[in-house]
Amino acid sequence: MIDTISPWKASLTLAEHSIIAYVLSIAGLALFAFFVKSWVSRNEVTSRYRDGVYAAMGVTGIAFLSYLLLVVEFAIGxxxxxxxxxxxxxxxxxxxxRYFDWTxxxxxxxxxxxxxxxxxxxEVTRLRFVGVGAAIxxxxxxxxxxxxxxxGxxxxxxxxxxxxxxxxxLILYFLVIYVIVRGNRDLPGTAAAVTLRNAGILLLITWMAYPVVFGLQGWGHxxxxxxxxxxxxxxADIIAKVGFGAMIHKVAKIRSAMDIVEGIDTLPEAVWISSEKLSDSTALTVPGVTPAGGHAGQR
Structure with missing residues (x-):
């Protein structure tokens, strides 16, 4: 039985049409801007956390292409x-x-x-499998x-x-909460734990917008x-993809600096956040070779 009217079947006033065109365009531009930012700053973190940067690039790159399609189809639709x-x-x-994007x-x-x-x-392999499966x-x-x-x-x-x-x-919510709790336990009192917690909370709050809008389809005309x-x-897409991505990038930089200070990783550039230097630049030491490139023992 046909009980409701799908949102794409409703006629729009001139003002409503202009507002939708505006927000779709702004969202697409914001996603593209963060994709570029992620690309140029991908080497600000050590290789241990760089998968997070690449994932953020995938998120915003795919979402940007999705918004291009949304804008085009809205214009001709x-x-x-x-x-x-x-x-x-x-x-x-x-x-x-949007569903193509979110999948x-x-x-x-x-x-x-x-x-x-x-x-x-x-453990992380298992959670990744569960999380990706639940998301899809x-x-x-x-x-x-x-x-x-x-x-619809x-x-x-x-x-x-x-x-x-x-x-x-709900499975995804439990996963995010578990990651937050583990971060607070394993990195007590650190900026990395605080930022990771804030990123998780931001994601949990933002995700609530989607079922709310989904429910509006059931009664909204x-x-x-x-x-x-x-x-x-x-x-919600801007917050969940750009805002969350910025926080994850910050966590990656903080944890990179912590690893460098502890001497368990290296990075050719110093790590800075908000004009605060967290670690010095380091160079990978190759046995038998000096930092300048000459053989050890040469004068």
Whole structure:
């Protein structure tokens, strides 16, 4: 039974159309900016934590491409008729493309978090497998209920598949909380533990925006609700991908500096955060070779 109206089927006023175009464009630009920042600063951390930087680049790079698709499909998915923008068959991709993005980027967020966590060996491998699997299942089951069945208009399917998706979301929440607790235990009183905790809390809070918006699809009708849904999702994407990524990068830099100070790793450049020098530059010492490149013992 058709019980609800999918957000991409609602007509928009001129103002609503302009607001959505604006937030989609700003979100895409913010994601691209952080991708560039991650690329140029990838060598600010040691190789031990660099997977977190690469994961952040994957998150923002893929999300940026997704927003390009969202903007294009939004532009061609509506036809202006008088004072309204009326959706056509392309409008669905101004929503469905978000699920394509999340199916890849949410697992990468899990990898990004675990890359700077205090876990190692078989434990981190096991948690990575569970986290990536739960993330993919969370998004894909939500996609089935929110888009696939009756083009998202069957409220029964929406809630059934939403509940199934929520089970996998709870698994992710337990994983993030476990990482935070372990970080506080293994790095007591350090800036790394505090930043890791804040990053995890930010992710947990931001992720709540997605089921809320998913639920709005079950009762919301009209362009105003559609506009709010697009705005909330775009802002949540910026926070969850850019804000979280910036915190993870900071954790990686702090932990890199800690390893350098303890003499268990090296980095050619000094580590700085907010104009504060955390560690000096170091060079990998090769037996038999001086730092200048000459053989040891030569004069």
């Amino acid at each position: 509506y036809v202006q008729k008088g004072q309204l923008w009326v959706p056509n068959s392309n409008a669905i991709l101004s929503w469905a493309a 890849v980027t949410v697992p990468l967020l899990v990898i990004e978090l675990l890359a700077v966590a205090t876990l190692a060996g078989a 299942l969370m998004i894909s089951t939500g996609y089935i209920g929110g888009v696939v069945i009756d083009e 208009q069957n409220i029964g399917a929406l809630w059934i598949w939403g509940i199934i998706s929520g089970v996998f979301m 009209g362009g105003a609700v559609t506009t709010w849904m697009q705005v909330v999702l775009s802002v």
